[in-house]
Amino acid sequence: xxxxxxxxxxxxxxxxxxxxxxxxxxxxxxxxxxxxxxxxxxxxxxxxxxxxxxxxxxxxxxxxxxxxxxxxxxxxxxxxxxxxxxxxxxxxxxxxxxxxxxxxxxxxxxxxxxxxxxxxxxxxxxxxxxxxxxxxxxxxxxxxxxxxxxxxxxxxxxxxxxxxxxxxxxxxxxxxxxxxxxxxxxxxxxxxxxx
Amino acid sequence: xxxxxxxxxxxxxxxxxxxxxxxxxxxxxxxxxxxxxxxxxxxxxxxxxxxxxxxxxxxxxxxxxxxxxxxxxxxxxxxxxxxxxxxxxxxxxxxxxxxxxxxxxxxxxxxxxxxxxxxxxxxxxxxxxxxxxxxxxxxxxxxxxxxxxxxxxxxxxxxxxxxxxxxxxxxxxxxxxxxxxxxxxxxxxxxxxxx
DNA sequence: TATAACTAAACGAACGTTCATTTATATTTG
DNA sequence: CAAATATAAATGAACGTTCGTTTAGTTATA
Numbered sequence: 001x002x003x004x005x006x007x008x009x010x011x012x013x014x015x016x017x018x019x020x021x022x023x024x025x026x027x028x029x030x031x032x033x034x035x036x037x038x039x040x041x042x043x044x045x046x047x048x049x050x051x052x053x054x055x056x057x058x059x060x061x062x063x064x065x066x067x068x069x070x071x072x073x074x075x076x077x078x079x080x081x082x083x084x085x086x087x088x089x090x091x092x093x094x095x096x097x098x099x100x101x102x103x104x105x106x107x108x109x110x111x112x113x114x115x116x117x118x119x120x121x122x123x124x125x126x127x128x129x130x131x132x133x134x135x136x137x138x139x140x141x142x143x144x145x146x147x148x149x150x151x152x153x154x155x156x157x158x159x160x161x162x163x164x165x166x167x168x169x170x171x172x173x174x175x176x177x178x179x180x181x182x183x184x185x186x187x188x189x190x191x192x193x194x195x
Numbered sequence: 196x197x198x199x200x201x202x203x204x205x206x207x208x209x210x211x212x213x214x215x216x217x218x219x220x221x222x223x224x225x226x227x228x229x230x231x232x233x234x235x236x237x238x239x240x241x242x243x244x245x246x247x248x249x250x251x252x253x254x255x256x257x258x259x260x261x262x263x264x265x266x267x268x269x270x271x272x273x274x275x276x277x278x279x280x281x282x283x284x285x286x287x288x289x290x291x292x293x294x295x296x297x298x299x300x301x302x303x304x305x306x307x308x309x310x311x312x313x314x315x316x317x318x319x320x321x322x323x324x325x326x327x328x329x330x331x332x333x334x335x336x337x338x339x340x341x342x343x344x345x346x347x348x349x350x351x352x353x354x355x356x357x358x359x360x361x362x363x364x365x366x367x368x369x370x371x372x373x374x375x376x377x378x379x380x381x382x383x384x385x386x387x388x389x390x
Numbered sequence: 391t392a393t394a395a396c397t398a399a400a401c402g403a404a405c406g407t408t409c410a411t412t413t414a415t416a417t418t419t420g
Numbered sequence: 421c422a423a424a425t426a427t428a429a430a431t432g433a434a435c436g437t438t439c440g441t442t443t444a445g446t447t448a449t450a
Binding site for chain 2: 426428429430431432
């Protein structure tokens with residue numbers, strides 16, 4: 001029995017994400033993907049049931065990678081200020097080191113027909129515990145979780161998008177991340193969320 | 196000489212946006228769009244140069260509509276608290292009354308190959324003046340515009356997405372907007388941005 | 391030698407776009 | 421006023437291409 005060449009799957013995944021990032025879902029065709037990956041079209045169907053399964057699988061895997069990166073050095077029991085800072089640092093690091101992954105996921109999140117409900121249990125539990133502990137300790141004001149999330153993280157992702165797109169606001173030079181700006185934004189968020 | 200039936204263009208635009216919202220850019224084909232609009236394929240090419248021009252035109256028009264809606268009753272000279280509240284109210288109103296338009300624009304914004312630099316001059320000028328006046332009057336702390344934007348509006352749009360998608364955070368009942376929640380979120384944003 | 395990995399070629403369907411023709415109507419003509 | 425004319429709107433059929441997927445056959449290795 002012949003062994004699978006796992007490099008094949010890896011390169012297919014990479015090229016697929018590249019194609020989607022550069023040309024959108026429109027631009028991802030199985031023929032073009034096969035050619036770009038140096039592989040026969042039929043080979044793709046060994047690793048993925050069909051085109052939809054391919055995209056879904058990409059999303060699931062990238063989501064998992066990001067969730068893992070987000071939890072590095074994160075202690076749900078830590079003080080709210082510290083925990084949120086670690087979260088910001090981890091998410092920022094992942095996004096800047098994996099801009100294709102980030103851009104791909106953003107595209108999926110804003111397009112229909114893909115199941116976005118896949119979420120790592122460990123990740124959700126850690127997040128939930130962190131927030132509830134912080135509220136109990138009065139380090140965070142009590143809030144509906146969506147409002148908390150929208151203020152704690154939406155600004156960060158917006159800034160990442162500014163940074164990655166390099167377009168910034170029209171007519172200005174691009175926004176680039178640095179420690180000072182990150183700290184400034186984070187401190188404003190903390191100001192909003194703390195009692 | 197025969198007159199154009201402007202209803203045709205309107206219905207083509209509507210159906211195109213519907214198709215993109217429900218089936219993504221993948222799902223928008225000229226044949227299907229023609230059928231859905233009750234029109235011949237060739238007719239679409241009277242109103243739009245090609246598929247790309249169609250999508251670009253949709254985006255330009257929807258952007259313009261939203262910019263106009265955003266400026267209703269907005270006075271760039273007003274106090275920062277008031278101005279931001281009007282902005283929130285206007286954007287929220289537009290998004291909730293035109294969820295297709297909003298969802299379509301979010302999809303375009305997160306997909307490549309479309310020129311997103313089209314922006315209404317009047318809109319940009321009003322925004323710019325509003326921010327600078329507020330900083331001068333010390334009603335708003337001095338900030339890079341991207342950081343200001345990310346904190347002032349990213350949370351609002353994230354909440355709109357929660358509301359529209361009805362998926363909310365996994366495993367919970369959907370987030371629904373009401374005046375109390377809007378005011379709560381806005382007051383946190385103001386807390387972050389005010390000196 | 392058995393078996394799964396892998397491939398090239400082929401399938402019908404659907405794609406974006408064009409073209410030759412018909413239809414409707416504003417304008418000109420009688 | 422009605423008939424003729426001009427012209428752009430509108431069409432259905434057709435174009436060649438590319439699409440997602442399958443199939444029949446080959447290759448590598450446990």
